[in-house]
Amino acid sequence: MPEREMPLPTVLEPRGRTLGAEERAAVLRVLDSAVLCSSFGSEARSLESEMSRLYATRDAVPETVACSSGTAALHLAVAAAGIGPGDEVVTTPISDFGTVAPVMAQGGRVVFADVRPEDGNLDPAAVEAAVTDRTKAVIAVHLFGAAADVDALRAICDRHALVLIEDCAQAWLGQDASGRLLGTVGDIACFSLQQFKHITAGDGGLALTGDRALARRMRLFMDKGWDRSEGRIHRETGLNYRMTELTAAVARAQLGKVTEVVRLRRERAGQLAEALGNVPAVRMPGQRRGHAWWVMPLLVDDNARWAKALGELGVPALPGYLERPLYANPALPGHPPGLCPRAEELIARTLLVLQWNERYSQSDVDHIARALREVAAR
Numbered sequence: 323m324p325e326r327e328m329p330l331p332t333v334l335e336p337r338g339r340t341l342g343a344e345e346r347a348a349v350l351r352v353l354d355s356a357v358l359c360s361s362f363g364s365e366a367r368s369l370e371s372e373m374s375r376l377y378a379t380r381d382a383v384p385e386t387v388a389c390s391s392g393t394a395a396l397h398l399a400v401a402a403a404g405i406g407p408g409d410e411v412v413t414t415p416i417s418d419f420g421t422v423a424p425v426m427a428q429g430g431r432v433v434f435a436d437v438r439p440e441d442g443n444l445d446p447a448a449v450e451a452a453v454t455d456r457t458k459a460v461i462a463v464h465l466f467g468a469a470a471d472v473d474a475l476r477a478i479c480d481r482h483a484l485v486l487i488e489d490c491a492q493a494w495l496g497q498d499a500s501g502r503l504l505g506t507v508g509d510i511a512c513f514s515l516q517q518f519k520h521i522t523a524g525d526g527g528l529a530l531t532g533d534r535a536l537a538r539r540m541r542l543f544m545d546k547g548w549d550r551s552e553g554r555i556h557r558e559t560g561l562n563y564r565m566t567e568l569t570a571a572v573a574r575a576q577l578g579k580v581t582e583v584v585r586l587r588r589e590r591a592g593q594l595a596e597a598l599g600n601v602p603a604v605r606m607p608g609q610r611r612g613h614a615w616w617v618m619p620l621l622v623d624d625n626a627r628w629a630k631a632l633g634e635l636g637v638p639a640l641p642g643y644l645e646r647p648l649y650a651n652p653a654l655p656g657h658p659p660g661l662c663p664r665a666e667e668l669i670a671r672t673l674l675v676l677q678w679n680e681r682y683s684q685s686d687v688d689h690i691a692r693a694l695r696e697v698a699a700r
């Protein structure tokens with residue numbers, strides 16, 4: 323294979339991000355206004371309206387609460403759902419720690435259900451089996467931008483009167499097979515603007531809901547339980563999870579680009595499928611329509627071997643995405659190995675994650691396809 327002079331663009335450099343004149347102007351606009359805190363400015367509130375409009379459906383316009391990170395957005399959701407000591411929340415062992423940390427912070431218990439082998443998303447049957455009379459909520463993660471089965475999960479949640487939270491941090495503008503936006507079926511949907519996501523403001527989070535009572539509780543929890551229109555009264559407990567005006571202004575500029583970012587990532591994914599052709603040793607996601615392509619998750623026979631070989635060919639690859647399932651971390655003691663065997667198999671053996679970027683050129687995509695075919699042929 324020919325050597326490449328230029329490594330693939332990454333999200334840690336200007337050529338792998340969409341930060342430009344709009345974001346620069348946004349930062350200066352806020353600085354020049356001298357109002358950097360969103361309690362007194364208009365940027366965060368405008369971002370909320372713009373996000374609500376982006377996620378409006380024919381039936382409903384959700385309310386958005388901006389906050390300081392994706393983890394904070396999930397904490398708003400979990401707190402608004404009323405999770406407290408002893409309450410159980412069922413979720414996946416394959417996700418960012420931010421999915422489970424808020425449950426732990428509320429004194430709740432994280433209950434892990436196993437995933438589907440084909441895409442690492444929650445297996446609804448495993449979720450149903452994990453529900454007890456202490457269960458209060460389910461957090462579904464749309465892993466890597468692929469749709470979790472929210473119809474089945476919605477039915478389970480309705481049957482047991484549980485709150486359904488969709489973690490959309492990796493699924494900006496993702497859709498299910500029918501074209502429905504991910505984040506519009508659950509009671510609350512959470513998004514992240516962290517450096518590695520589709521769009522970024524460094525850090526930042528957005529929580530969406532169509533339920534006015536949940537929206538109010540999230541807004542109160544975001545700002546010390548304080549409704550500023552009412553006076554200095556703290557209605558319930560809350561933290562300071564406010565998004566700053568600088569962050570919000572950058573996020574607004576980025577939000578204006580997310581449709582194109584996702585469109586390009588889909589186009590590049592289609593190009594990879596075409597350039598790769600039929601190589602039985604490596605499988606792209608079967609459900610490609612609507613995928614948000616946060617990364618390019620592949621299924622192989624031995625992810626450590628593939629990651630090493632691809633890295634040597636200039637295609638960085640991460641075996642398993644995580645080093646271990648969430649429940650095997652010291653922060654979550656008391657979970658035996660083998661708890662979720664399908665998740666463990668994906669992490670230890672079959673899941674291989676390539677970075678994916680809207681700035682990849684056709685030649686970048688061809689290079690990746692060639693590298694995959696070469697490793698497959700060995």
Ligand SMILES: *Cc1c(COP(=O)(O)O)cnc(C)c1O
Pocket residue numbers: 391392393394417418419420421463489491492514515516525526527
């Ligand atoms: C990134 C991420 C989070 C946490 O978001 P932060 O902004 O880093 O706090 C939560 N869940 C998933 C699935 C993520 O990818």
